[in-house]
Amino acid sequence: MTKLIATCVLTLTLAPALAAADWTQFRGPAGTGVADDQKPPIKFGLKENLAWKVAVPPGASSPIVVGDKIVLTAFENNKLFTICYSCADGKELWRKESKAKKIESFHPTEGSPAASTPVSDGKTVVSYFGSCGLVCYDLDGNEQWKFELPTAVTNNEFGTGTSPVVVDGTVVLARDLSKDSAVYAIDLATGSQKWKAERKQKTAYSSPVVWDDGGTKVLIVPGMASLTGYDLQSGKELWIVNKMSSVACTTPVVFKDTLVYSGWAPGGSDFKLPTFDEILKQAGDDKLGYLTKDGAAKTPFGNFFDNNDPNKDGKITREEWAENMKVLEGGENRAVALKRGGKGEIAWSYTKNLPYVPSPVVYRDRMYLLKDGPLMTCLDAKTGKPVYEAERVKAGARYYASPVAANGHIYIASLEGTLAVIAAGEDAPDVVYSVKLPEPVRATPALAHNTLYVRSDKFLYAFTEKK
Incomplete structure (x- = not known):
C-alpha cells in the first residue's frame, strides 16, 4: 500500500465522530487495556496490513491516540521530548522539549527517563518526566503550564515508571520514590496543586486508577507491599491493603463493581532468590x-x-546484599479482588503464576495474567477460580508491555519483538496469529480507530485492515 492510499484509508477511518474510540492514557479507557468497540487487524506485519511506520526516538512510554493525533514521550541526546504524530500517515506534527536541571538515574537497558505515558482529556495533553515534573500542552503543542518537581530518585536507581491520569478536570500523579513519596492532584486548567497526600511507601512503578466505590470516587494507588485507596476529592486515605507485592509494577483494573490487582516480585514466597554465598560461588568471588x-x-x-x-565502589558487600533482599522479601505475591464498600475488603485472592511487569487485562468476565516464559493464566474475574493456569504461549519470552484486548482477541508484545494474537474466551491460550518485528517492544500497544499502534525501540507502527 502506498503512503497515499494509507492516508486515504485512515483519513476515512478517523472521523471526529469516533473521538469516543480514542486511547487517551496508559492502557486506554480507564486504564483497562480494553477497546471492545474496535476491530484492529488479526493478521499484520511488515508486509501485511501495515498502514505506515515511522522512526521514533528512544523511550518506553506507550502511545496515546487523541482524535487524529498520536502522542508519546522520548529521550534523545540527553533531552526529554513530548512528540505528536499524525494518525493518517505518521508524519511528525510537533516536538516539544521539557528541560530538566538533571536527568534522573535510570537502568540503561531496562529503564528510560521517558517511560511515563502521557494522558489527555481530548483537548490537552499532559506529560510526566521523573526528571522535572508535569507539563501540559494543547493539541497543537502550545505549552499551557508546568508543575515542576525535584528530580526523581528511585530505589536502586532504576528510574521512573508511573504515568499520570486525568479525572474530573484533575491530573493525578502517584510518585513513590526512595524518599518524599506522595500523590499529587493538579488542576488541569491551571496547573495549580489541589492537594498532596504524603506516603510512607518507597519506590513503585505502577500507575493509579479511579474506582467508583458506591458513589465515592476512590483513587487506587499501588505501592511497596500495599494497595491504598484515597478520596479523589480531598486526598484523604480511606483504606489500605497490606501484604502485597514488594515491588509494584502493575496497574489495577476496574471490572464492573470490582477492583482487581496483581503484583509479583522476586523474593516472594513463590520465588526465592539465591543466597549471597550462592551468588559469590557462581561469580567466583567466594574467596x-x-x-x-x-x-x-x-x-x-x-x-x-x-x-x-x-x-559505586565496584563491589557489593554482604550487608548491601542483605539490605536489598530485605526490601524484596518484605511483600507477598498475590492477585486480589476488592469488594465495594469503602473498606478495602478482599473478595478473593490468587497466588500462582503472577506477572512481574505486565498488568492484567480483564476481558469478557475473565482475567488474563501474562508471565515471562511466556505463560498465560486465565481466571474467572468474579470468583478468582482458574479457567487455565500457566499455559505456555508460543510468542517471545520476556514481557514489559501489558496485554490489550479488542474484538474477541488479546494482543501481546514481547521484548524479543514478537506480537501475538490470542483468542479470548477459550479454555487455553490459542495463538491465532504471531509475527516478529526486527526490534524489541517494551511499550504497551494502543487500540484506536480500528488500528493497532505499536511502539518498538525504533519505530512507531500503525496496523489496520486493508479495505
Missing part, C-alpha cells in the same frame, strides 16, 4: 567475600550490578 562487577557478569544478576552498588 573475596564480596561481589565484583566482573564476577556478577557470570551470573543472571550481572545486568543489575550497578543498580545494586549504592556507593
Whole structure:
C-alpha cells in the first residue's frame, strides 16, 4: 500500500465522530487495556496490513491516540521530548522539549527517563518526566503550564515508571520514590496543586486508577507491599491493603463493581532468590567475600550490578546484599479482588503464576495474567477460580508491555519483538496469529480507530485492515 492510499484509508477511518474510540492514557479507557468497540487487524506485519511506520526516538512510554493525533514521550541526546504524530500517515506534527536541571538515574537497558505515558482529556495533553515534573500542552503543542518537581530518585536507581491520569478536570500523579513519596492532584486548567497526600511507601512503578466505590470516587494507588485507596476529592486515605507485592509494577483494573490487582516480585514466597554465598560461588568471588562487577557478569544478576552498588565502589558487600533482599522479601505475591464498600475488603485472592511487569487485562468476565516464559493464566474475574493456569504461549519470552484486548482477541508484545494474537474466551491460550518485528517492544500497544499502534525501540507502527 502506498503512503497515499494509507492516508486515504485512515483519513476515512478517523472521523471526529469516533473521538469516543480514542486511547487517551496508559492502557486506554480507564486504564483497562480494553477497546471492545474496535476491530484492529488479526493478521499484520511488515508486509501485511501495515498502514505506515515511522522512526521514533528512544523511550518506553506507550502511545496515546487523541482524535487524529498520536502522542508519546522520548529521550534523545540527553533531552526529554513530548512528540505528536499524525494518525493518517505518521508524519511528525510537533516536538516539544521539557528541560530538566538533571536527568534522573535510570537502568540503561531496562529503564528510560521517558517511560511515563502521557494522558489527555481530548483537548490537552499532559506529560510526566521523573526528571522535572508535569507539563501540559494543547493539541497543537502550545505549552499551557508546568508543575515542576525535584528530580526523581528511585530505589536502586532504576528510574521512573508511573504515568499520570486525568479525572474530573484533575491530573493525578502517584510518585513513590526512595524518599518524599506522595500523590499529587493538579488542576488541569491551571496547573495549580489541589492537594498532596504524603506516603510512607518507597519506590513503585505502577500507575493509579479511579474506582467508583458506591458513589465515592476512590483513587487506587499501588505501592511497596500495599494497595491504598484515597478520596479523589480531598486526598484523604480511606483504606489500605497490606501484604502485597514488594515491588509494584502493575496497574489495577476496574471490572464492573470490582477492583482487581496483581503484583509479583522476586523474593516472594513463590520465588526465592539465591543466597549471597550462592551468588559469590557462581561469580567466583567466594574467596573475596564480596561481589565484583566482573564476577556478577557470570551470573543472571550481572545486568543489575550497578543498580545494586549504592556507593559505586565496584563491589557489593554482604550487608548491601542483605539490605536489598530485605526490601524484596518484605511483600507477598498475590492477585486480589476488592469488594465495594469503602473498606478495602478482599473478595478473593490468587497466588500462582503472577506477572512481574505486565498488568492484567480483564476481558469478557475473565482475567488474563501474562508471565515471562511466556505463560498465560486465565481466571474467572468474579470468583478468582482458574479457567487455565500457566499455559505456555508460543510468542517471545520476556514481557514489559501489558496485554490489550479488542474484538474477541488479546494482543501481546514481547521484548524479543514478537506480537501475538490470542483468542479470548477459550479454555487455553490459542495463538491465532504471531509475527516478529526486527526490534524489541517494551511499550504497551494502543487500540484506536480500528488500528493497532505499536511502539518498538525504533519505530512507531500503525496496523489496520486493508479495505
